[in-house]
Amino acid sequence: MMTTKKKIVFIANPISGFGTSARLNHIIDKNLSSDLFEYELYFTKRPGHAREIAAQAVLENIPIIVAVGGDGTINEVAYPLLGSSSTLGVIPRGSGNGLARHLGIPLNSAKAICTLNKAQEIKIDTCMLGDNFFINVAGIGFDGQVSKTFSQQKNRGFLIYAKCILTQFTNFKPILLEIKGKNISREGKYFVVAAANSSQYGNNAHIAPAASINDGFFDLVLMKPFPLISLPQILTKVFLGKLNTSRFVEIFPSKKVSIKLPQHFPVHLDGDYKPDLLNFDISINASSLRVLVPAQR
Incomplete structure (x- = not known):
């Protein structure tokens, strides 16, 4: 019996330390279950670009959208997901990684990607400061x-x-x-x-x-x-x-x-x-x- 693979979009900050998309592709290929998922990888090109990519992924009903970077990148990727059926994933690559640490997400990229294979979904609060x-x-x-x-x-x-x-x-x-x-x-x-x-x-x-x-x-x-x-x-x-x-x-x-x-x-x-x-x-x-x-x- 064939099972439908879930689609994942990875949105990576280019200064997150991977150097090239080929390197990040290799880490994903090695650690993400190809039986469960098929994915696309995008690198951001300017401030605000991560939000644009995430918004388009939500419109396409992509079930999992993963931010690869620090808390600032996560912020950009997460905003278009509010109230949608899409779920945020996190591969921490920032200086502090406060949100990932709080959620117990491994700081090692390979291990963080591995957790996506058997992750559980939770709902969390978000905040607004003015607009x-x-x-x-x-x-x-x-x-x-x-x-x-x-x-x-x-x-x-x-x-x-x-x-x-x-x-x-x-x-x-x-x-x-x-x-x-x-x-x-x-x-x-x-x-x-x-x-x-x-x-x-x-x-x-x-x-x-x-x-x-x-x-x-x-x-x-x-x-x-x-x-x-x-x-x-x-x-x-x-x-x-x-x-x-x-x-x-x-x-x-x-x-x-x-x-x-x-x-x-x-x-x-x-x-x-x-x-x-x-x-x-x-x-x-x-x-x-x-x-x-x-x-x-």
């Missing part, structure tokens, strides 16, 4: 400024990102803002304001240790200004997943909050810098995206 879509984490404040600086660098990678963090830390001044929501009302200066749908930025740096990606809430993380002497302790808590125990941090599970800034300020969405914003809402879109994750044993 801008994000899945993992959006940030205003210090991390928004770091993202802006990182976007201006010629080279990418974790070491360059770490350098941007150190450079901005000595220059950054906490921002004054007003935050209102159902269970929160705050006005003051903050070092970081992050909306975390998952638990981490990437590289196991946990900004919201208790965040769940399918509970119908994002975690609003407010970090107050802190003295330099407290930096090692805060970083330790970040990488141990205990930032919620810091006296400088408040975390509020939220469905919607409104934020007002006295001046335009940089924001990042899933690690990618967006032009400076002023006033906006952050909201959750519960169970809006189908995603493939490793099957539970």
Whole structure:
């Protein structure tokens, strides 16, 4: 008895480290079950191209659309899939891979492709910051400024990102803002304001240790200004997943909050810098995206 093979479209960021399409084709051919799937591979050619390819794949009713790259590439590929019958797959190839780490997707490309053969489908929440879509984490404040600086660098990678963090830390001044929501009302200066749908930025740096990606809430993380002497302790808590125990941090599970800034300020969405914003809402879109994750044993 013949079974119909499922179609998969792979959408790869050309700076994701594979070098050539032939190399990625070889890895897919070696690890993706040819009995279950037939696939097409596309490399993006410009910013926004991944979204265009994904949108066309949705129109063609492709059941599985796989983002090959970092959280920014995943963001582009995922947006056209919202509310559709298409399911997102992830092959992490970014600097931090926050979403993949949270979902338990292997960072090794061959292993990540292998998981597609026996993956399970789940529904996850997604978020909006104003008119801008994000899945993992959006940030205003210090991390928004770091993202802006990182976007201006010629080279990418974790070491360059770490350098941007150190450079901005000595220059950054906490921002004054007003935050209102159902269970929160705050006005003051903050070092970081992050909306975390998952638990981490990437590289196991946990900004919201208790965040769940399918509970119908994002975690609003407010970090107050802190003295330099407290930096090692805060970083330790970040990488141990205990930032919620810091006296400088408040975390509020939220469905919607409104934020007002006295001046335009940089924001990042899933690690990618967006032009400076002023006033906006952050909201959750519960169970809006189908995603493939490793099957539970």
